[in-house]
Amino acid sequence: MKLKIKTFGIARDIMGGKEVEIEIGGNTVSLLRSSLLKKYPELENLRSLFIAVNQNYSEDTTQLVESDEIALIPPVSGG
Amino acid sequence: MIEITTNPIDRxxxxxxxxxxxxxxxxxxxxxxxxxxxxxxxxxLEYECYEPMAIKEIEKIINVANSRWPILKVAISHRIGTLKIGEDAVVVAVSTAHRKESFEACQFIIDSLKQTVPIWKKEIYEGGEEWISAHP
Structure with missing residues (x-):
């Protein structure tokens, strides 16, 4: 499946765009994570990396559909 | 009140x-x-935000705080965009019947905000720039 990923902060610098597309051979967040790490190995160096699905933090087992709003959440630093 | 704004915060x-x-x-x-x-x-500092999720996460924090303390009202404003030295990045106000609960709830809210709300800051310093807390 082909997914559109919103990027923020340092993840956007690493991935080179506000929104990137990635093709994965399955439908779980854990597969999306491993595909992203393979394509953008620098993401591995971050303190944490969460994936938000439809504006909520997801679990590794969360299942995805192509219409989901997916965002990559590098370590937050608000306040 | 929950607000995310590019304008200076009105305390x-x-x-x-x-x-x-x-x-x-x-x-x-x-x-x-x-x-x-x-x-x-x-x-x-340059702040950016995933705004719809940030609002939802702030609402979740307020819900948890409401379940732990007898909060009467809460107001939160977070600034994004470019901020100069001395400017306010965030203001949290909590009212309760007695002071102990207002101190505790306010600390919980700001501590939680820093942990879960999708807002990021980049520090621009003399000779470079860095996304805060990005690396271990």
Whole structure:
């Protein structure tokens, strides 16, 4: 499946765009994570990396559909 | 009141939004941009935000706080965009019947906000820039 990923902060610098597309051979967040790490190995160096699905933090087992709003959440630093 | 704004935060507006005649206490936290980080001289901070999710995460924090303390009103304003030294980045105000609960709830809210709300800051200092907390 082909997914559109919103990027923020340092993840956007690493991935080179506000929104990137990635093709994965399955439908779980854990597969999306491993595909992203393979394509953008620098993401591995971050303190944490969460994936938000439809504006909520997801679990590794969360299942995805192509219409989901997916965002990559590098370590937050608000306040 | 929950607000994410590119304009300077109006402290009074946040405090007034948390006022109620039932309150015997209001605690306000103001987070500001400091001039130094370790030995680096900071020029400005750039904040960005995943706004719809940030609002939802702030609402979740307020829901948890409401379940732990008898909060009367809460108001939160977070600034995004480019901030200069000394400007307010975030203002949180919590009103309760008694002061102890307002201190505790306000600290919980700002601590949680820093952990879960999708807002990021980049420090622009003399000679470079860095996304804060990105690396271990």
């Amino acid at each position: 009074n507006k946040v405090i007034i939004a948390a006022e109620t005649s039932e309150a015997g206490a209001m605690n306000a936290f103001i987070g500001t941009v400091r001039s130094k980080t370790s030995e680096k001289k900071v020029i400005q």
